[in-house]
Amino acid sequence: MTPALPQPTRAELAILRVLWKLGPCTVRQVHESLRDTQDKDTGYTTVLKLLQNMTEKGLVQRDESERTHVYEAALSEKRTQRDLLRDLMDRAFGGSATTLVAQALSMKRASAEELAEIRKLLDEHEKRGK
Amino acid sequence: MTPALPQPTRAELAILRVLWKLGPCTVRQVHESLRDTQDKDTGYTTVLKLLQNMTEKGLVQRDESERTHVYEAALSEKRTQRDLLRDLMDRAFGGSATTLVAQALSMKRASAEELAEIRKLLDEHEKRGK
DNA sequence: CGACATCTACGACGCTCGTCGTTGACACTT
DNA sequence: AAGTGTCAACGACGAGCGTCGTAGATGTCG
Structure with missing residues (x-):
């Protein structure tokens, strides 16, 4: 089993989404991509700091062989989605996948x-279950 | 449209779950119910403070007609679940309900x-759409 | 009445998070 | 060599959260 990394915060998740979309990125690339996507725009050093924190936590991996470091998401998008969903399911839906799906549909x-x-x-899914 | 309250935090959500299950409660009732359910146990004044904060934010309503105040969830469980799910869907699934459901099933x-x-x-759901 | 329990209110602390200013290292240009 | 620009690193700050100690008000029982 993989060691279960800490959950990404809101801002961290936004950065991860960029890394998933673009692949390994420099700080500048992440910053500019966020600038495009995001409503509110984040300072360059903020993004840098976030990425440093995330490296600390193991959420991203850093290649520092070049002067300009390159960051890459440590976990896949799917895996992270599952973790987040699992957490919400436990916290808000009493662990019931059915209720969760029902809400997703009605929403x-x-x-x-x-x-x-x-x-x-x-x-x-049903076929696989057989 | 209802004014879109702030999202409950983890601890706040745990309290809301008690209120949804038991209906209107005193601080003590909430505290004891948490004591049963929860792994880690929370001090009485902590629960009180949380409920005061939540009153401030509008997450719960307080009846102070008696000396011992009675708290009640301001929003329904369903509504809150929808809000939380919507938020996660936007933040982590790019707004795609399909991807979310897929992950829920595979999980x-x-x-x-x-x-x-x-x-x-x-x-x-399909019938209703007709 | 006086002692004791119960409850709310207030203030503080430690922590994390997001934000940024500044600094110092390195590179490129003229 | 001097000037300009880019980058990572570091430190700081304010806000929010969860935690609790303590005070003050109100009730209950002897």
């Missing part, structure tokens, strides 16, 4: 394509 | 009953 009037997609997932 | 090898339940939800 968003899911589009027809989405519904079909989910149905397909269900089928595959 | 827990859902039991047969759960799968059937979810399928039923899907049907109802």
Whole structure:
């Protein structure tokens, strides 16, 4: 089992999303990508500090072979999503996946394509269970 | 539209879960219920302080007509779950309900009953969309 | 009445998080 | 060599959170 890293905070998760999308990045690349995506814009040194903290925690890995360091997400997007979802499920849904899915469906009037997609997932899941 | 209260923190959510389960409670009742459920146990004044903070934020409503105040959750459990799920969906899943549901399913090898339940939800949801 | 329990209120502390200013190292240009 | 720009590192700050000690008000029982 992987050692269960600390949960990323909001700001950290925003950075991870950039790393997942772009792959390994310098601080500057992350900063500029955030500038594009984000509403509020974050100072360069803030992003740097965040990335340093995340290195400390093990959320990212740093390549310092060059003067300009390159950061990379330590965990996959899927894995992190699962961890976060698991946490929320325990904290707010009493561990019930069913309730969680129900809320997810009722929340968003899911589009027809989405519904079909989910149905397909269900089928595959069931098949695998056999 | 309801004014979108601040998100409850971890500790606050634990308290809300007690209030949802037991209905309106005194501080002492909440404290003791937490003592039962929780691993780590929280001091009485801590719970009191938390509830005072939550009153400040509007997360709970306080009846102070009696000397011993009675607290009640301001928002329904469902509503809060939706808010939290929406937030996580935006922050970690790029707003995709499908991805979220997929992860929820893959996370827990859902039991047969759960799968059937979810399928039923899907049907109802589709019908309602018509 | 007086002692004791119960409850709320107030203030403090330690911690984490996000933010930034500043500094010093390194590189490039002229 | 001097000037300019980029970068990582460090330290600081303010806010929010969870924790608690203590004080002060109010009730209860002898």
